[in-house]
Amino acid sequence: MQLPSSLLENAVNEFSKLPGIGKKTALRLVLHLLKQEVGAVEQFGDTIARMRREIQFCQRCFNISDANYCSICANSLRNQRQICVVENIRDVIALETTQQFSGTYHVLGGIISPLDGIGPDQLNIESLIHRVGQEGTEELIFALNPNIQGDTTIYYIQKKIKHLPCKVTTIARGIAFGGELEYADELTLGRSLANRLPVDSYISNR
């Protein structure tokens, strides 16, 4: 693709560094910005740069934050003795959207994956274990993706805190709402049969 201007080319190159955005999409986005007011585009650039420069990570749970502690950790109405362990910030946002959880989070920043060279030391695991010991945590809820790396991470952390009087749970695995039994894999179907629920609790939870 031959572009008629180096300013345009630089802007297209910057956009095409973003995940899932190729040269053609980048060009479409840049040409869209070209049609906007100068002020609006400058605000776009400033907002992005300012976000990266000023954003902080909560010192306690490593969630994204505007201050030293995130709005969830700073909220005294939330159960500070319940910690939900997640892989990344996107998972926090997904769980918060359900409005079903009133405890706090701990963002690991990844999961243990030896094949990708990610061990416990690269993740926020030490701080989690420290937190559970210091804060008198009553329940640790693992909300990790159901795969080998997720299970390894749960196993590793559980072993490290088994001397502490803290209940350890994991979110339920089963057939998703809207899913179909005949297309479910055996593992999911088997587990969802083994962990069957009384119908009463199922209906009241819906």
Next chain:
Amino acid sequence: MQLPSSLLENAVNEFSKLPGIGKKTALRLVLHLLKQEVGAVEQFGDTIARMRREIQFCQRCFNISDANYCSICANSLRNQRQICVVENIRDVIALETTQQFSGTYHVLGGIISPLDGIGPDQLNIESLIHRVGQEGTEELIFALNPNIQGDTTIYYIQKKIKHLPCKVTTIARGIAFGGELEYADELTLGRSLANRLPVDSYISNR
């Protein structure tokens, strides 16, 4: 979607103003930028804002340019008496990528479309007619999309310059390479039969 930081939220809102980018994609892009170096993200913002602030439009053909005249108009090796009329800058880029055209362009900035309230006065048509009269243009090649608006625009411009000794052509309509006859619409198939080519010229052009 509840976001834990207003800085993050502002950045997501800016991204989701772009065409084809929803809130979820915007969040993915912003979280990607969050993992990059501060300097790299500041450069991203600066490059976009600078592009919008400093980019110019060629005074002659309205193509995007770093200077008063675009690199195509300023290139004396190109045939300055041949003008290819296109709707927008994307079309210039598409045609330049073919490397089959050595003349100049004229970017209309849209096409005549009364239903969308776009008349000849909102487009760079006056300047095109002026150019054809002043520059002794030998050929005007219309490369507009084959639809009613495109045809209306061709008809309007052609009427305005019919007193000038300038050849007027349009790019060929026909079955695209890789296309299939049985799925072609009647109009395209009919025109491509009417405008059939000697096999010799077809093979030498491939």
